Amino acid sequence: MGSNASQAMKTAIGIILTVALASMIIGIFMLAAGWMSDAKDDMNDSHSEVADSKYMMYESTNLSGSEVVNAIRKYARKPEFKITIKTLKDGGTVYTKGDVGETKNVTSSKYVNPSGIFAGKLDRDANNVVMGITFTQQ
Numbered sequence: 001m002g003s004n005a006s007q008a009m010k011t012a013i014g015i016i017l018t019v020a021l022a023s024m025i026i027g028i029f030m031l032a033a034g035w036m037s038d039a040k041d042d043m044n045d046s047h048s049e050v051a052d053s054k055y056m057m058y059e060s061t062n063l064s065g066s067e068v069v070n071a072i073r074k075y076a077r078k079p080e081f082k083i084t085i086k087t088l089k090d091g092g093t094v095y096t097k098g099d100v101g102e103t104k105n106v107t108s109s110k111y112v113n114p115s116g117i118f119a120g121k122l123d124r125d126a127n128n129v130v131m132g133i134t135f136t137q138q
Helices: 002-053 065-075
Strands: 062-064 082-086 093-095 117-124 130-137
Touching: 062 065, 065 082, 065 117, 065 130, 082 117
Parallel strands: 082 130
Antiparallel strands: 062 117, 082 093, 117 130
16 A cells, blocks of 8 residues: 555656646746847847838938939839939839939929939838938928
8 A cells, every 4th residue: 555655646746746847847838939129129129220211211201312313213113112302303202113204304393303312211101111202302
C-alpha cells in the first residue's frame, strides 16, 4: 500500500511539474510574441519614415517653379500619387503619370513660372502615408 501511495505521489508531482513547465513555456512565448509585435511595429514605423523621407524636402518649404515641375516628373509616375499645383491663375491642377502638361506653355493658365515661388505641403491618407504633394504659388 505504501508503494501505491508513493507511486501516486510521484505521478502527482510529475503532473504538477509538467503543468508548471508548460505554463512557464507558454508565458515565455506570450512575452516573446509581445516583444515581436512591438519590434514589428517599430520596424514598420521606421520603414514609413524612410519611405516618406524623400518627400520631406517639400513639406513647409518654398520652392522654385522649376523644382515643382521636376517634382512632377520625378514623383507623379507612381501609381495613386498625385501632385497638385495651384497657381495664381489656376485654382489647382492634378498631375499624374509624370506628364508636365501645360506647365511649360506660357499662355496657359496652368503655366508654372520657373522662377515663381511655391509653398509645398505633403498630402497624407488616414494611415499617414504620403499620397501626394500640393504646391501653392505665393
